[in-house]
Amino acid sequence: MVVEQQRYRYVGPADIAVVALQGDEGRLIRSAEEFADWVASVDARELAEPFTYVVDTAGVLRLAARRSEHVACAGGGTVLAAGEIALVRRPDGWSVSEVSNQSTGYCPEPRCWPAVAAALKQVGLDHPGGFTCEFVFRRCPDCKELSVVKDGDFICYVCGSDLPQAWNVDQT
CATH class of the missing domain: 2.20.28 (Rubrerythrin, domain 2)
Structure with missing residues (x-):
């Protein structure tokens, strides 16, 4: 039996969305290769802090700078999950050290974790197995x-x- 994931539309202030949508969307990360290309393009100083993420309705991870609005990261679209994610480089590659559902623009429930886990698995990123901080x-x-x-x-x-x-x- 397939369980349909809840979809979350943007519920934050309209004025924030108008300004945020004038910027760049989050980078689509559909594979380990796309993740490697993206992480190589990110300034090393940015890698020291968490990033904004969403999982779009196709189950694809999108990443953007931490100070980005989730609605911009999602290109204004509906999402399966949203929050913040911290990455760490280990000897065997990159993994997720922290991940939350902290997004006051989408306010996803903690039960959105399976969408996050599936998107991270698709990219080949190890993760903590659940949100490290739930809202x-x-x-x-x-x-x-x-x-x-x-x-x-x-x-x-x-x-x-x-x-x-x-x-x-x-x-x-």
Whole structure:
């Protein structure tokens, strides 16, 4: 049985998307060869910090500089996953040292991990086996603010209302 991955549309501020989409999209990384070409083109100083990533709806990894907006990395499209990723060079090649679902533009659930794992496998990158830092996002049904759930406490940090257990970020 094939389980359909949830797709996430951009839910961040429209003004950020307008500006971000004037820049470059994330680099498509479909294979180990494309990863090698990309990493060879990245300034060594940039490799010392995490990158912005998305997994597009075709299951392809896209990478961009950390200060890039996820919506720009995705070319404005819908994604299966988004967050930040840190890479480390080991004697036997590159691997992922840290990876999160931290994206307030898409607010993906931690359950998007299989899409990330599949994209990394396609590229031949070893990874930690799950998110090294997970974020749970909810939209407050009362004040409509985006909240990050901390310590399993589903309470809106703005108005104190209860947040829903189920993902609802794309509801306004």
